[in-house]
Amino acid sequence: MVVFIYVYTGVLTALLAVPNYVPIINTLDELATSSTIKPVTIKSTAVDDIMLNAKNGTYKLIGDTFRKFPNETLVANTLVGVQRAVEGKYGFLEPRMSLLSLMENDRKEQNSCRVTLAKQTFYPRAFAYLLPKKSPFKDAFDRQILLLQQYGFIIHFQTKIVLQSNRCLLLKKKVRSRPPIFTLNHVSSSFVILVFGFAVSFLCFVFENMWNFIDYLYDL
Structure with missing residues (x-):
């Protein structure tokens, strides 16, 4: 399950x-x-x-x-x-x-x-078949199911046939098996920090020039 x-x-x-x-x-x-x-x-x-x-x-x-x-x-x-x-x-x-x-x-x-x-x-x-009460086929079904299980045919059927025919699981496996691709998204935080640094630097530059200009006016 x-x-x-x-x-x-x-x-x-x-x-x-x-x-x-x-x-x-x-x-x-x-x-x-x-x-x-x-x-x-x-x-x-x-x-x-x-x-x-x-x-x-x-x-x-x-x-x-x-x-x-x-x-x-x-x-x-x-x-x-x-x-x-x-x-x-x-x-x-x-x-x-x-x-x-x-x-x-x-x-x-x-x-x-x-x-x-x-x-x-x-x-x-678990496996079950619905048969009539006292069916003569019951023992045959039990025996064959056990043989299929012991020889691994049931697991083979599940993994090789059913799973391989399920496109959603195949797509899932394919997506996960792809090597990761390095893109700009992986360094997006660096660009945020860079932009923030530029903004702070620009404000400092403007503030410093304003301060120097005010000092110059006082000297006059």
């Missing part, structure tokens, strides 16, 4: 206008203790059940927020969760694979990357 948060885009320098894909928060602890970002999840799912039943720690803090602001933080579906994240005041808690899909769909609809993922996952992945 990961935290889904809003992307703040801004101009890095005056000469290089590149979106800054850096999350407001990166860990569950930051989300739980944030005074500006509230956690959001879908009502009656595994996430809210875990948080609401936690007795201590970070999970309990998030559960307390769910109890205090149920109308804001416990939403009906993923579309509302994404919209909450876009508002910039909420972090959407949802399975990573689901968020990657939502993230890509939002990019296609809006033609921009409005949301991104926090770095930290907060409990291990």
